[in-house]
Amino acid sequence: MEFQQALDDFLLYLEVERNYSSNTLGSYESDLNNFLTFLLNHKHRWLTDLDDLSPSLVRRFIQKSYAALSALVPFNAVFPV
Numbered sequence: 001m002e003f004q005q006a007l008d009d010f011l012l013y014l015e016v017e018r019n020y021s022s023n024t025l026g027s028y029e030s031d032l033n034n035f036l037t038f039l040l041n042h043k044h045r046w047l048t049d050l051d052d053l054s055p056s057l058v059r060r061f062i063q064k065s066y067a068a069l070s071a072l073v074p075f076n077a078v079f080p081v
Helices: 003-014 022-041 054-070
Strands: none
Touching: 003 022, 022 054
């Protein structure tokens, strides 16, 4: 299944079947679009099918996202000691 089609189907499922709020849907959509951007920017343009995703690719995205967030927000602001 193509990434964009899966994203659209997933968001529709969350809206109709799970009755998620528009804010929650927007957050999911934003995160998944960021993942797609990560794939396109990191030489994975060939990856358009979900069957081609690997756990290591998802982990790399999460690590880069966390690193970017950590650079913006000091750790003690998120987890006060």
